[in-house]
Structure formats: structure tokens, C-alpha cells
Amino acid sequence: MLNIVRPRFPKLDQIGDAFGGALVSGNVTNNGPYVRAFEEALSEYLGVPTICFSSGQAALMTMLAAAGVEGGNVICPSFTFAATPHAVVWAGARPVFADIDPHTLTIDVDDVESRITDQTRAILGVDSYGICCDYDALDELGRRYRIPVLYDSAASFGSVYKDKLSGGFGNAQIFSFHATKPFSTMEGGCLSTRDPVLLEAAKRIRNFGQEDNGDCRYSGLNGKMMEICAIIGREQLKAWPTDLASRRNAAFSLYEAVLLPHPGLAAMDCMPVWLYAPIYIQNWNLSRDEVIAALARMGIMARKYYTACHKMTAYRAFDFELPVTEQIAREVIALPVYSDMTQTEIDTIASALVSIKNGEV
Numbered sequence: 001m002l003n004i005v006r007p008r009f010p011k012l013d014q015i016g017d018a019f020g021g022a023l024v025s026g027n028v029t030n031n032g033p034y035v036r037a038f039e040e041a042l043s044e045y046l047g048v049p050t051i052c053f054s055s056g057q058a059a060l061m062t063m064l065a066a067a068g069v070e071g072g073n074v075i076c077p078s079f080t081f082a083a084t085p086h087a088v089v090w091a092g093a094r095p096v097f098a099d100i101d102p103h104t105l106t107i108d109v110d111d112v113e114s115r116i117t118d119q120t121r122a123i124l125g126v127d128s129y130g131i132c133c134d135y136d137a138l139d140e141l142g143r144r145y146r147i148p149v150l151y152d153s154a155a156s157f158g159s160v161y162k163d164k165l166s167g168g169f170g171n172a173q174i175f176s177f178h179a180t181k182p183f184s185t186m187e188g189g190c191l192s193t194r195d196p197v198l199l200e201a202a203k204r205i206r207n208f209g210q211e212d213n214g215d216c217r218y219s220g221l222n223g224k225m226m227e228i229c230a231i232i233g234r235e236q237l238k239a240w241p242t243d244l245a246s247r248r249n250a251a252f253s254l255y256e257a258v259l260l261p262h263p264g265l266a267a268m269d270c271m272p273v274w275l276y277a278p279i280y281i282q283n284w285n286l287s288r289d290e291v292i293a294a295l296a297r298m299g300i301m302a303r304k305y306y307t308a309c310h311k312m313t314a315y316r317a318f319d320f321e322l323p324v325t326e327q328i329a330r331e332v333i334a335l336p337v338y339s340d341m342t343q344t345e346i347d348t349i350a351s352a353l354v355s356i357k358n359g360e361v
């Protein structure tokens with residue numbers, strides 16, 4: 001069975017000594033030596049100050065609070081994992097959903113601009129499947145309207161935008177290191193920012209909002225990464241260049257073999273990490289759901305990612321109409337991409353899709 005994800009972790013003997021040492025010393029969390037070393041390695045790799053979190057979601061909630069979002073509206077896409085609007089609600093704000101660009105599947109910059117009001121507290125872009133938002137255009141929009149621009153880059157650790165690694169764009173970005181994401185520490189995440197004030201606030205919020213003198217300026221949370229996760233993360237970083245190259249090779253081979261070019265793939269300013277390889281089912285003899293079922297019969301798990309969040313029970317009362325999001329959410333299939341995908345596995349998925357498309361199965 002080719003599962004939708006296949007996490008790749010270091011072997012126990014690569015991390016056993018470090019973890020054993022942490023257990024013996026009792027230094028297992030609260031910004032321990034391995035977390036600090038991992039943060040240093042991440043900051044160097046991404047080229048921007050970076051701090052670790054217990055999850056991508058904790059980093060996302062912290063980023064919104066550290067950027068001063070408290071009430072008001074936050075403009076974000078509906079075509080994303082539900083974690084994105086949920087974090088907006090936990091910040092006490094209301095998500096204002098914007099449509100996406102059908103070529104990049106990321107938030108449509110003109111639609112974002114049309115939704116800016118005096119209630120807008122932030123723009124929150126999402127790097128769908130690891131495809132970068134149009135960072136330059138959104139950052140410019142934020143500067144023009146004096147609104148913070150934040151990125152839920154949960155899926156795009158390692159993605160490259162116009163020759164620069166994702167990480168230093170907008171006012172801040174967060175990444176997820178969950179087991180389903182390309183780069184994983186089991187559970188975990190990080191926040192990157194060039195803004196020293198935002199960084200300092202994020203550090204406080206991550207630790208219950210506590211100041212050195214015991215006072216709390218922010219109603220913080222517990223977002224601290226455990227040492228075991230940082231120990232794994234440091235090992236993962238060593239294998240990362242190879243993993244990244246193999247993910248890109250897998251995604252491109254799939255697109256090439258299936259001759260289903262992702263619209264605009266060639267024109268994108270981004271070299272994604274490919275959390276999944278999205279394809280559209282348009283003008284096939286089968287519906288999208290039938291294609292997923294046919295793939296499952298052939299031992300390949302594909303998913304309907306993403307579902308439009310504005311249609312979910314939690315959000316549908318807001319009554320947004322987002323034609324591009326709605327159409328793509330009906331047609332898209334997320335295909336698996338692994339950090340250690342073999343050529344045989346790539347060929348299996350590609351030939352399965354070709355035979356389904358040609359009505360041979």
C-alpha cells in the first residue's frame with residue numbers, strides 16, 4: 001500500500017545517546033540545550049532568526065498574538081488545512097476568506113486587496129502543499145496598507161521562492177514539523193522573523209507569556225518544544241538536502257509521466273518542497289471521487305486536500321462565495337510524495353493514473 005504520507009525518521013542508534021543523556025539529566029524540556037542548538041541550526045539554514053515550538057499550530061497561534069492580532073479580521077484563504085482559520089478564531093479575530101489563484105493554488109493578491117477594511121488586523125497567506133504565496137506582492141500590499149503580513153508556511157519548509165529559501169518573508173512565517181509534513185520532528189514547529197520585537201513577544205507567549213520578573217503581559221500558552229523532538233530535528237537536518245532533492249524529483253516525475261501539468265507550474269516563482277503533488281480531475285470520464293476510489297483499489301492512497309474551509313460547519317455561517325476555491329476543492333487530488341520515494345513507486349502511481357484516465361481499469 002502506498003500511503004498518503006511515509007514519514008522518514010532517524011534510526012534509534014542515531015539519537016539514543018542524546019535522548020538517554022537528556023533523560024538522565026532530567027533536562028527534557030523548557031528550552032534545553034538541544035532545542036537551543038536546533039534553533040541555531042535552523043536560523044543558519046533559513047537565514048533568519050528562528051525559534052522552536054511544540055507544534056505548527058502553537059507557532060501559528062503565537063505568531064498571530066505576537067503580531068498584535070486581537071479581535072478584528074484576518075484575511076486568509078479558505079483553500080487550506082482548517083488549522084489556519086482556527087488559529088485566527090483562537091486569536092479572537094474573524095477569518096475573512098479570500099479566493100485563490102488557480103495557477104498557484106495560493107491566495108489571490110487582488111482578492112486580498114479588495115477585502116481590506118479598517119477592521120483588517122493581518123493578512124495570513126498559506127503556502128498550499130508547500131507552494132509559496134506570491135510573497136513579494138503580499139509583502140508590498142502589507143507595507144502599502146500598514147497591515148502585518150504573516151505566512152502559515154506549515155507545509156513549505158525547504159521551498160524556494162525566487163532563489164530564496166522560504167522563511168524570511170512578511171512580518172513572520174511559521175513551519176510545521178508534524179509527522180505528516182516533509183521535515184518532521186514527530187510533533188513540532190518553528191517561527192521565523194526578522195522583527196526583533198515580534199521575536200521577543202513570541203518567546204514570551206510560547207512560555208505562558210511570562211516575563212523574567214514573573215509578570216505576564218500576554219495571555220500566553222505552552223508552546224515549548226521537547227528535547228527529544230530537537231534531537232530528532234538535528235538529525236533530520238543532516239539528511240534534508242537528500243530528502244528535498246528526492247521529493248522534487250518524485251513530484252516532477254509524476255507530473256511529467258502523467259502529462260497532467262499543474263497549470264502554471266512552469267511559470268511559478270517557486271520551487272516547492274511538495275508536501276503532496278496536487279492534480280486536477282477535469283474532463284475525465286470519471287469523477288474526482290471515482291478516481292480516488294480507483295487508485296485505492298490499486299493500492300495508492302490519494303486524498304481530497306484541501307477542503308474549502310468556508311463550507312465547514314464552523315465557518316459556513318459567514319456565507320462567503322469563492323468560485324475558484326470551490327471549483328478546485330471539487331477537482332483536486334493530492335498524490336503522495338515521499339522523501340524516499342523510489343522510481344518504481346513513482347512509476348506505479350504514474351501508470352495507475354494513466355490507465356484510469358484512459359478508461360483501462
Ligand SMILES: *Cc1c(COP(=O)(O)O)cnc(C)c1O
Nearest residue numbers: 055056057081083154176177178
Ligand atoms: C499542518 C498544518 C498546520 C498545523 O501544524 P501542526 O504541526 O500539525 O500543528 C497548520 N496549517 C497548515 C496549512 C498545515 O498544513
